[in-house]
Amino acid sequence: MATLDIKDLHVTVDTEDGTKEILKGVDLTIKDGETHAIMGPNGSGKSTLAYSIAGHPKYTVTGGSVTLDGADVLEMSVDERARAGLFLAMQYPVEVPGVSVANFLRTAKTAIDGEAPKLRTWVKDVNGAMEKLSMDPSFSQRSVNEGFSGGEKKRHEIMQLELLDPKVAILDETDSGLDIDALKIVSEGVNRFKQNSDKGVLLITHYTRILRYITPDFVHVFVDGRMAEQGGPELAEELESTGYDKYVSAARA
Numbered sequence: 001m002a003t004l005d006i007k008d009l010h011v012t013v014d015t016e017d018g019t020k021e022i023l024k025g026v027d028l029t030i031k032d033g034e035t036h037a038i039m040g041p042n043g044s045g046k047s048t049l050a051y052s053i054a055g056h057p058k059y060t061v062t063g064g065s066v067t068l069d070g071a072d073v074l075e076m077s078v079d080e081r082a083r084a085g086l087f088l089a090m091q092y093p094v095e096v097p098g099v100s101v102a103n104f105l106r107t108a109k110t111a112i113d114g115e116a117p118k119l120r121t122w123v124k125d126v127n128g129a130m131e132k133l134s135m136d137p138s139f140s141q142r143s144v145n146e147g148f149s150g151g152e153k154k155r156h157e158i159m160q161l162e163l164l165d166p167k168v169a170i171l172d173e174t175d176s177g178l179d180i181d182a183l184k185i186v187s188e189g190v191n192r193f194k195q196n197s198d199k200g201v202l203l204i205t206h207y208t209r210i211l212r213y214i215t216p217d218f219v220h221v222f223v224d225g226r227m228a229e230q231g232g233p234e235l236a237e238e239l240e241s242t243g244y245d246k247y248v249s250a251a252r253a
């Protein structure tokens, strides 16, 4: 079972000009097997939502709740959130010089499971995940994100998703910087994950492009720190032709 429930979430950040409210009451429920796409104009707060769920220290939750299968996520440390089954693939992943992909993944898996994976099966799993993502085996010996191309970063994220096997995956801008072939490979990885009926996916994206490969059950339009509209996959197609103007004007009114 995996239900991520976000109710009336308010989040602020401290800026040079003082405290700014970014999320102004977000409601979202992601149930077992559901894929939700969030689309919205630049600066509307989509990444803030992802980071807040993951527990990034820059963001202060000032109201509302986030629960995963009833457990209070906001009370958990970042590590506890990962152990509880939340996974965040970020728009700007950090470089970790001197730490190989293989070691990074094994450490993450150990932290999440509470015990180290058996070496022989782990190597098999890593190689299997890399093969599915059409990655060169030498990739596992490279330092995390150091000199990675946009496509390599995204493949690495999906590799984490496959190996860490979370309950709910939050994927931010997964389609940015991907060529068509890489987009397909990454989408297939997300689709493999979402084939498990007990998994939830929250996909944050600017373009409908990726939604042609990963079909969302729900599409949300996010404007000025709130959900402005909700619909099915057809809403994404509509946004492609109409843009966000209608929703931005309504939010300002």
Ligand SMILES: Nc1ncnc2c1ncn2[C@@H]1O[C@H](COP(=O)(O)OP(=O)(O)OP(=O)(O)O)[C@@H](O)[C@H]1O
Residues within 6 Å of the ligand: 013, 014, 015, 022, 040, 041, 042, 043, 044, 045, 046, 047, 048, 049, 058
């Ligand atoms: N640490 C911060 N300091 C100052 N402002 C911030 C900070 N984090 C976010 N913001 C502001 O919050 C707003 C929402 O940013 P966020 O990155 O969440 O939007 P977004 O919808 O993901 O944008 P994009 O589509 O461009 O990625 C923006 O106006 C941004 O400048």
